[in-house]
Amino acid sequence: MNTTIYQIYPRSFYDSNGDGIGDLQGIIQKLDYIKSLGFETIWISPFYASPQADFGYDVADYYSIAPEYGTMQDAEKLINEVHHRQMKIVFDMVMNHTSDQHHWFLESKQNKTNTKADWYIWRDKPNNWKSIVGPKAWHYCETRKQYYFASFLPFQPDLNYRNPAVKKAMFDVCRFWLQKGVDGFRLDIFNCIYKDKDFKNNPFSILHAFPSEDYPGGNFQIRKYSVNQDENFEFAQELRQVVDAFQPPRLLIGEVFGKHDLKKKYLGNNNGLHLIFLFEMLFYKFKPSFFQKKIMEFNQHYAAPFMPTTVFSNHDQFRSIRRIGNSLEKAKILATLQFTLRGVPTVYAGEEIGMTNGTISIKNGKDPITKPYSWVPQFIANLLPVAINRDNCRTPMQWNTHKNAGFSTANETWLPVNKDIENRNVEQQVNNETSLLHVFKRLIKLRNENEILSNGSIELVKTNHQQILAFTRTLHNEQLMVLLNFSKVNISNQLNVPIKAVLFSIKGKSIFNGVLEGYDAVILKI
Ligand code: NOJ
Numbered sequence: 471m472n473t474t475i476y477q478i479y480p481r482s483f484y485d486s487n488g489d490g491i492g493d494l495q496g497i498i499q500k501l502d503y504i505k506s507l508g509f510e511t512i513w514i515s516p517f518y519a520s521p522q523a524d525f526g527y528d529v530a531d532y533y534s535i536a537p538e539y540g541t542m543q544d545a546e547k548l549i550n551e552v553h554h555r556q557m558k559i560v561f562d563m564v565m566n567h568t569s570d571q572h573h574w575f576l577e578s579k580q581n582k583t584n585t586k587a588d589w590y591i592w593r594d595k596p597n598n599w600k601s602i603v604g605p606k607a608w609h610y611c612e613t614r615k616q617y618y619f620a621s622f623l624p625f626q627p628d629l630n631y632r633n634p635a636v637k638k639a640m641f642d643v644c645r646f647w648l649q650k651g652v653d654g655f656r657l658d659i660f661n662c663i664y665k666d667k668d669f670k671n672n673p674f675s676i677l678h679a680f681p682s683e684d685y686p687g688g689n690f691q692i693r694k695y696s697v698n699q700d701e702n703f704e705f706a707q708e709l710r711q712v713v714d715a716f717q718p719p720r721l722l723i724g725e726v727f728g729k730h731d732l733k734k735k736y737l738g739n740n741n742g743l744h745l746i747f748l749f750e751m752l753f754y755k756f757k758p759s760f761f762q763k764k765i766m767e768f769n770q771h772y773a774a775p776f777m778p779t780t781v782f783s784n785h786d787q788f789r790s791i792r793r794i795g796n797s798l799e800k801a802k803i804l805a806t807l808q809f810t811l812r813g814v815p816t817v818y819a820g821e822e823i824g825m826t827n828g829t830i831s832i833k834n835g836k837d838p839i840t841k842p843y844s845w846v847p848q849f850i851a852n853l854l855p856v857a858i859n860r861d862n863c864r865t866p867m868q869w870n871t872h873k874n875a876g877f878s879t880a881n882e883t884w885l886p887v888n889k890d891i892e893n894r895n896v897e898q899q900v901n902n903e904t905s906l907l908h909v910f911k912r913l914i915k916l917r918n919e920n921e922i923l924s925n926g927s928i929e930l931v932k933t934n935h936q937q938i939l940a941f942t943r944t945l946h947n948e949q950l951m952v953l954l955n956f957s958k959v960n961i962s963n964q965l966n967v968p969i970k971a972v973l974f975s976i977k978g979k980s981i982f983n984g985v986l987e988g989y990d991a992v993i994l995k996i
Contacts, residue, residue, distance in 0.1 A: 471721060471744040471777060472924040473558070474809075474914060475816040476509040479785045480517045480539055481525055482866045482885065483819055485878035492866070492877070494540035498551050503896065505555045507822060507907075508914030511721070512552060513560040513656050515785055517545075521571050523625045524838050525864075526562075527658060528569035532643040549651045558653035560721055565640050566662045567626040574639075575627050579611050579618070589636050590627045591619035591665065598671040599696045600689035602659070604842030607696075621662040621696070623838055631663055631705065641712050648713060654721030655713075657743070660736065661726040664702050666695035698728055703735040706742035723747065723779070730771040740775045745814055748779050752787050753855060754804075756794050758939035758956055761807060765930055765941060768813065774927075778813035782821065787856065789820070789827050789863045798824045798893070799989040802909045802976045803954055806991040809913035810943065810952045812928040820867055822910040823894050828865040828885065835859040836885065861885050870897035909976055916974055916993065922948050935961050938986065942996070951994045958988035971995040 484496030494517065504512060516526035517539040526536065535545050552559040568575055578586040596608030596617045608617040609624045618627045629636050644655065672691040680688040687693055706724070713720040723745040726733050736743045748768070754760055768778040782804055783789045794800035801824045808815040832840045832851050843851070843858040851858055866883050868891045869876030874883050875891045892898070899905035917923040926943035933940045937957035943950045950973070955961055964984040972982050974993040982992050 471814075473511045473721070473814055474509050474917065475511045475513050475560070475723075475814060476504055476507070477784060477816060477818045478512060478514045479819065479864055480514055482864050482877070484867060484869070485880065485883070488879040489538065490878050490880035490883040491538045493538065494535070494544040494548050498544070498548055501551055501555055501557070505557060507911055508918055509557065509817070510918075511558040511560055511653065513723075513816070514562065516562040516564055516658075521569055521625075523569065524623060525836075527564055527622075528567075528571075528626050529564050530569040530571045531573075533646060546650060553651065558721070559651075560654045560656055560723070561647055561652050562658060563644065563655035564658040565629070566621060566659050567628045570625045570627055574629075578627075579614050581614060582616070588633045589630055591630050592616045593619070593669065597669045598691065599665075599669075599693070600672075600687060600691055602662075602687045603839045605689055619665070621659060625838075628662065628665075631701070632667060637705075637708075641709070644709070644712055648716045648720060652720075653718075654723070654744075657709075657722060657724045660706070660724040660743070661697045661702060661728065663705055664699040666699060670695045672696060698726075698732055698735075703738065703742065706736045707738050710738070710742055721745070730767065734771055734776070737776055745777060745779055747781055747784075747816070748813075749781060749787075751781050752783065752790055754782065754790065754793060756800060756803075756956060758933075758937060758954070761811075761939055762930055765811065765928060769928060772813075779816055780808050780811050780813040781816045782808060783818040783863065784816075785818065785864055786860055787863060789818070789825060791821075791824055792827055796824070796826045796890075798906050799958075800956075801906050803956060803989055803991055805906065805909050805913060806952070806954060806974075806976060806993075807939075809910075809917050810923060810950075810993060811941075812926070812943070815917075817910070818863075822907050823868060823896055823899050824906045825865075825868060825894055826888060826890055828862040828888055830859060830861040830865075830885065832859050835861050837861045837864075868895040870895050904978075912974060920950075920973075921945060922950055926950070933963055935963060937961060938963050949996050951996045952991065953986055953994070954991040955986040955989060960985055960987050962986075965994075965996075967996045969994050969996055 481492050483492040484500050485492050486495035518529045519531035519534040519536050520526050520528050535542055549559055574586050574589050577584050578590045599607050601607035602622055610617050620626050621628050631637055672694050675692045679690050722743040724736050724743040726736050726746050733746050736746055772778040791801055831848050837860040840859045865885050866877035866887050871891055875887045899907035922943050922945040926945035929942050931940040939954045941952055962985045972980055977987055977990045
């Protein structure tokens with residue numbers, strides 16, 4: 471499975487009706503823009519009916535659309551308009567939990583005998599399992615006089631997939647959208663779906679005090695019994711069967727965490743999820759050695775028929791451009807990597823113009839996960855590698871230099887627009903051939919025209935300088951070499967292979983004489 475993905479956080483993309491909140495009509499109006507960049511697939515964060523306590527990741531009705539985003543007709547139109555432009559659309563499917571306002575939960579919490587009594591995870595006494603964000607996972611319900619379990623926030627109760635009726639209900643939701651033509655699903659915290667049936671306590675671990683990239687949560691425990699249960703991997707295959715009943719083929723891409731061996735189990739024997747997000751690139755070090763290591767690791771774990779993913783930013787973490795001091799020059803190197811490495815590139819809206827993070831304090835955060843962390847001093851929050859106020863990566867898209875960066879005509883937008891819109895807006899970059907946006911465009915075009923960049927194998931090439939990253943891509947009897955200069959100075963890197971053509975250079979060079987300019991990268995046909 472191979473594609474290029476553009477992620478939209480609908481609340482922040484484009485507001486068509488001036489209420490300060492992005493919406494589906496807004497996305498429809500910008501489809502030509504996405505098409506002009508060259509992306510094949512659009513993934514949209516949830517816009518189903520929801521109290522928006524976690525901005526859509528708390529679904530109250532999977533069969534209707536939140537009014538601030540539009541109507542069912544808008545959703546259908548969006549699907550059709552995407553297809554009309556020969557693109558694909560992937561919805562976000564939040565299966566692990568619902569909103570506590572979903573009618574399933576409202577009924578379930580009434581007593582122990584109602585028809586939905588067993589649809590969520592209820593216990594008389596909590597065990598020691600912790601939530602991913604903030605310590606408490608078990609929450610007492612006065613009406614039912616029991617505790618319910620929530621992997622994420624208290625208002626997101628986990629469904630009980632050991633009840634076949636729940637599984638059927640959720641598969642029916644998927645079928646409903648697949649029938650409407652949706653091309654697949656991004657699966658929210660898919661590693662949490664099943665929990666140990668005996669509710670065994672998780673082991674204590676001093677080493678797991680803090681959240682880490684392959685281990686969100688922390689809280690001094692190994693989440694041995696509350697995530698990544700064997701039943702999850704089987705569930706991935708059952709879901710695959712659900713989507714495989716539809717033509718043309720659909721895509722399943724999972725949000726899962728853990729070591730590669732574990733994550734890979736979600737892919738099954740190529741009969742589970744098609745792809746999983748590999749979040750380690752969100753925390754990259756801007757050094758060839760970091761990427762050399764990742765290339766080897768991904769080759770080892772995701773050899774064909776599997777495919778890795780290349781993700782530098784999303785709606786949950788700091789925009790990773792902050793790791794390179796918000797440099798547009800370095801961002802061009804990352805873009806080149808993203809579209810030349812073996813793996814499905816997933817670009818978070820705004821990344822193509824080098825949007826930076828907002829400066830919204832924890833105190834003013836709208837993001838519900840800030841609450842448990844309200845005691846953390848702001849300067850510490852700014853230093854943390856993981857975001858505890860996700861508002862800052864969710865600020866409105868910067869379209870131009872007009873009011874609200876062209877995102878909305880409202881007097882107030884749901885989150886404030888960033889200050890640095892001068893050079894980081896779509897209009898300015900579309901009109902500037904040397905912009906980051908143009909680098910993205912040229913790269914995606916090249917990738918669309920050369921199958922070798924999607925499906926070719928990848929091999930590291932030794933270089934004579936530690937600031938140069940070099941690798942080849944090979945397919946059938948064709949070969950490309952990619953060379954990237956991670957430093958600002960020119961570096962000589964003579965090749966002992968004949969060069970047939972220069973397909974791309976960030977700086978627009980059409981010949982390669984063995985010297986790579988500072989922050990230039992080239993794609994050579996050899
Ligand atoms: C992961 C999503 O990406 C995040 O935005 C959301 O808050 C949680 N899952 C809970 O659904």
